[in-house]
Amino acid sequence: MTLFLSPSLAPLGAPVDIGRDQAQQEAARELLKSGYQHESLFDRIGRVIQQFLDDLLGIGGNASGSAISLILIVVILVILGALLVWALRRTSRGSRTGVVVFGGQARTAAEHRAEAERRASAGDWTGAVQERLRAIARGLEERAIVSPLPGRTALELAQTAGQALPSHASDLRSAARLFDDVTYGEVAGTPEAYAVLKDLDERLMAARVALEASA
Structure with missing residues (x-):
């Protein structure tokens, strides 16, 4: 200087x-x-x-x-x-408690399952996870295990369904977290995550008989 x-x-x-x-x-x-x-x-x-x-x-x-x-x-x-x-x-x-499960066109549980399988076949695991959780939610509503509720989040679904099916409460909460993670965009869907939701969906469909028998 x-x-x-x-x-x-x-x-x-x-x-x-x-x-x-x-x-x-x-x-x-x-x-x-x-x-x-x-x-x-x-x-x-x-x-x-x-x-x-x-x-x-x-x-x-x-x-x-x-x-x-x-x-x-x-x-x-x-x-x-x-x-x-x-x-x-x-x-x-x-600031949010979860992602709303349903949005757009209303579909049956079977339609959500078919869409989930189509996306899984195309390698769209994020969309497959979302559609499988929607299939679970719609299936629970169709069997009157939970009442239809517009604007319901995945975590709210898990809480309500878990009260009706306590043996599946923990798995329902895990499924809701998977749905929230991929929907927020922070975590990409994977074949493993989809397999978890698919297995839960199939076990919940079988749980209907047990629920009616106990009733």
Whole structure:
């Protein structure tokens, strides 16, 4: 860094090379002068920020240092943006109790099962998981194990059906969580997840006889 000293310290116009630390000390002493004491808070904050950016970008330094500093700033901004998106998604998810099971055209349980199998055959495991959970929900409604309820979420379905079929309550909650995970888009559907829901659906269809016999 190059400074020009007063005539009492060096010949007029003669450059003097000093290190970064010494330059910072000189700048600090300069700021202590009376002219800076009346500086507004807004101006002071702006000056501090500007000084920070100047130091970070290596103004007055070599080009490679400035390029590295710029890359670091970009990386920091990307990380901060990713953290912000993650926090917003967490907040959004926490504000909801679950995803509504049904939406759009009404279908029977058999139609939902057929659609689930079609999507599974096409490798659309996310859609297959969703349709199989809807088949479970519609099947429970068709057999009057749960009453039809517009706007019901998967977790609400699991809670209501679990009261009627306590031996399947835990599996119903797990199925609801699978449905919510793939529907929120945070987890992709898998053949294993679909197999779990398909097995539960088949066991629930067999549970109808046991329910009627106990009644």
